[in-house]
Amino acid sequence: MLLRELRARRFRNLREIDLRFPDGPVLFWGDNAQGKTNLLEAIYFLATGRSFRSRNDRECVAWDAPPDEAASVAGQIERADARREIRVVLYQGEKRLFLDGKPLARLAELFGELNAVLFTPADLQIIQGGPSARRRFLDLELSQISPAYLAALQRYNQALRHRNALLRGGRPLERIALDLAPYEAIMAEAAGEILRHRAAALEDLGRRAARAHAEFGAGERLEISYRHFMRNDGADAREDVVEKYRSRLEADRADDLRQGATRSGPHRDDFLLTLDGRSAQDFASQGQQRSCALALRIAEVGLMEARRGEAPLLLLDDVGSELDAGRRTD
Amino acid sequence: MSKTASAMETLILHLTKLPSVGRKTAERLAFHLLRAPKEDALALAEAIRAMRERIRRCSICGNITEDDPCLICRDERRRSDVVCVVEDPMDIVAFEKSEAFEGVYHVLDGCLSPLQGITASDLRIDSLEKRAREGSVQEIILATNPSVEGEATALYLSRLLEPHVKKITRIGLGVPMGGSLEYADARTLKKALEGRTKVE
Numbered sequence: 001m002l003l004r005e006l007r008a009r010r011f012r013n014l015r016e017i018d019l020r021f022p023d024g025p026v027l028f029w030g031d032n033a034q035g036k037t038n039l040l041e042a043i044y045f046l047a048t049g050r051s052f053r054s055r056n057d058r059e060c061v062a063w064d065a066p067p068d069e070a071a072s073v074a075g076q077i078e079r080a081d082a083r084r085e086i087r088v089v090l091y092q093g094e095k096r097l098f099l100d101g102k103p104l105a106r107l108a109e110l111f112g113e114l115n116a117v118l119f120t121p122a123d124l125q126i127i128q129g130g131p132s133a134r135r136r137f138l139d140l141e142l143s144q145i146s147p148a149y150l151a152a153l154q155r156y157n158q159a160l161r162h163r164n165a166l167l168r169g170g171r172p173l174e175r176i177a178l179d180l181a182p183y184e185a186i187m188a189e190a191a192g193e194i195l196r197h198r199a200a201a202l203e204d205l206g207r208r209a210a211r212a213h214a215e216f217g218a219g220e221r222l223e224i225s226y227r228h229f230m231r232n233d234g235a236d237a238r239e240d241v242v243e244k245y246r247s248r249l250e251a252d253r254a255d256d257l258r259q260g261a262t263r264s265g266p267h268r269d270d271f272l273l274t275l276d277g278r279s280a281q282d283f284a285s286q287g288q289q290r291s292c293a294l295a296l297r298i299a300e301v302g303l304m305e306a307r308r309g310e311a312p313l314l315l316l317d318d319v320g321s322e323l324d325a326g327r328r329t330d
Numbered sequence: 331m332s333k334t335a336s337a338m339e340t341l342i343l344h345l346t347k348l349p350s351v352g353r354k355t356a357e358r359l360a361f362h363l364l365r366a367p368k369e370d371a372l373a374l375a376e377a378i379r380a381m382r383e384r385i386r387r388c389s390i391c392g393n394i395t396e397d398d399p400c401l402i403c404r405d406e407r408r409r410s411d412v413v414c415v416v417e418d419p420m421d422i423v424a425f426e427k428s429e430a431f432e433g434v435y436h437v438l439d440g441c442l443s444p445l446q447g448i449t450a451s452d453l454r455i456d457s458l459e460k461r462a463r464e465g466s467v468q469e470i471i472l473a474t475n476p477s478v479e480g481e482a483t484a485l486y487l488s489r490l491l492e493p494h495v496k497k498i499t500r501i502g503l504g505v506p507m508g509g510s511l512e513y514a515d516a517r518t519l520k521k522a523l524e525g526r527t528k529v530e
Contacts, residue, residue, distance in 0.1 A: 108515075151517040158478040165444035179444065182485035186478060 001115055001313050003043060004083075005076040010062040010069060011045075011090075012038040040118065040315045042073040046086045047116035047313070048140060049097060049107045061090050068092075077114050080310050084113055108150050111143050115312035117301050123293040127280055131270035138271070141205075141300050142197055145307040149197040153266075156190035159183045160262055163249075168260045173253055180253060187265065188246035194266040195228055199237035201303065202226045202271055208299035209292075216291050220275035224296075227270040338364070390461075392437035392454050394419045402426075402434055409433045411468040415458065415487065417441050417475060425473070433471070436461065441474055441483040450486070458487070462494040469497040476503050476521075 003021055008014040013035045028036050037053075041060070044052050051060055061071040070091035077084045087098040097104040104110055125133045143150040163183040166176050206224035213222040230241045233248055248264055249256075256262050273280040273292050280292045304312045338360055345356035363371045387393070388400035395401065402408065402422070412433030416422060417440055425431050438453045461467060470491055474480035488498045504522030505514050514522070 147515060148517065148520065151515070155478055155517075159482070162444045162478070162482065165447075169444065178486065178489065179442070179449070181489060182442075182482035183444075185485055186481055 001080075001310050002078040003075055003114075003313055004078050005074075006039075006043065007074045008039075008042045008072070010065040010071040011042050011073050012060055012062060014038055014042060015062065037120075037317050040120075040317050043075065043313070043315055044116055044118055045073050045088050046075045046077075047114040047144065049088065049095070049110045052118055052120070057090055057095050058093060075114070086110070086113055108147065108154065111150055112145070112147060112308075115144050115304050115308055115310070116315055117297060117304060117312050118315045118317065119294070119297050120317040123297060124286075124289060126296060127273060127284070127289040127292050131268070134271055135267075135269055137296070137300075138198060138201065138269075141303065142201055144312075145304055146197060148193065152190040152193035152197070156187055156194060156266060159186040159190065160265065160267060163187065163262055164260070167257050167262070173257055176257075177253070181250075184246055184249040187249065188242045191229070191245050191266050192240060192242035195230065195237060195241055198266070198269065199226055199228065204303050204306075205296065205299045208302040209295040212298040212302075213291060213295040216295070218288070218291055220288070222280075222292060222295055223274045223277070225272045225274070227272055229265050229269055232264075387437075391435045392419070392439065392457070393422055393435060407432075411466055412471065413458075413461065413467055413469070414471040414473050416473050417480065417483075421473065433469075438474070438483070441477075441479045442486060443479050453483075455487070455490070459490060459494070462491045465494070467495050469499065470495050471499050471501060473501045 002023070005021070006017065006019045008017040010016075013033075017039075028039060030036060041051055041053060045060070051057065054060065065071060070089050072087060072089045074085060074087040077086060085098075085100050087101075089096045089098070097107065097110050099110070099113060126137050139153060143153070160183075163180060166179050166183070169176065202224055203226075209224060210222045213220075226237055228235075228237050230245060230248070231237075233244055235241050235244055245265070249262070252262075252264060273296070275284055275288060275292070278284075280289055284292065301312060301314065341360045341363070342353070342356045345351055345359050346353055348356075351359070363374070384396045385394050386396070386398060388395045388398055388403055390399045390403045393400045393402060397404075403410075409432050413436050414425065414431060414433055415436045415438060416425070417438050419437050422435050422437065425435070436454070436458050438455065438458070440448060440453055442448060442450065442453070462470065470487075472484040472487055474483045484500055488500075491498060502525045504518060504525055505511060511519070
């Protein structure tokens, strides 16, 4: 997959940019605050419809842009099977997506058009950060390769929000039991699908990451294990958990009501990285953690290529420190 | 103060309250009504007034109607023992256009949404339960939208009505007729596969 052209208007500090890219790797170098990361952010926006740095799209609009002018990013993508133009327009707090000039009704329709993997110094957070950083990594990877996963995830999250709204509604359990059941059924169905995808992806990522890690010359063995939401119920990640999870939600109602939140489910999933059986988060040095993060990203590239039949676009931000991590473990 | 004459401004403000009408469109519509023959403009005003005075809800199904009960509920050729549950009166219009349904309807006036604070008591669910309890309904078809909210509403209703009605069905969800499979999204295709039928 290649990016042939990139146009950006008022996207962060990229006031007006028109670029054509040659075959082969492209390198940008320059002083700080010139917009190198913003350029990668703009490209990543085309792949995922959102920023990797901020949850708020407004932050991506140039701060001094007049309010009636739109910020936009457009890219010409060359894939094995087709050429595509993706355009994202941010205008007065709204985001509009276009594929070959036609508006897309949903963000989900954008996923898979441009596959990109981003390497950034912030990847260290996947190892050092909380479970949400690892779920985010997994969700962004899987959403790009499986529309079915993204659909299940969106359904799950929507049903979860409704269930939590009922739990926080201030009504006693006997009054909301009948209302909870439909959302639990939808959550369970979606959760079964999410678990299946995550388990398969993590198994694959684990193999690939271990291989990459070994190639750095690191002595320790890297392993990834899925800490899924049904493991305390004795469920295997490969079995069909729909009915078990639905029963779990039903059994948890009283406790969840006290907490005002749903405590078990894919929204609490995590995965663990270990070096020779010891948690990389707790016991590895900063350098070792960097090589784990890098191995994970390389594994992501491999999985994406295997599943999409084409290598993704690689976006490497400030990559000196990352590649250094590979050497440092020599 | 606005630069527009105040009667004009009042009309524009009312027009902007309409769905998908912004300030610009409202101004264009208002000036169009000003330039149009006076009878045409007044006929529109009269049509709106007459519609609001004459249209009411059917006391049985909740459809919009001038006469209560509505034409569909009064039609003796239709099967009153098969009830199709829809979210909105506009859904009835869609079903009627298809000429494929011979039963009667029940309008919910929306679907359950705890996030927006919409509960069973905000919808026309009591009257549906009452219809089901009366015992003459043989089948209830749940035709809420295939959104998370519509699905949850269908599940809720099926549990609620199960003790009173023999047969509760959900409309088939899947690939649109005349469409192309390659444009269907993954979930639609999955649903279509799950709901596959034997070729007769």
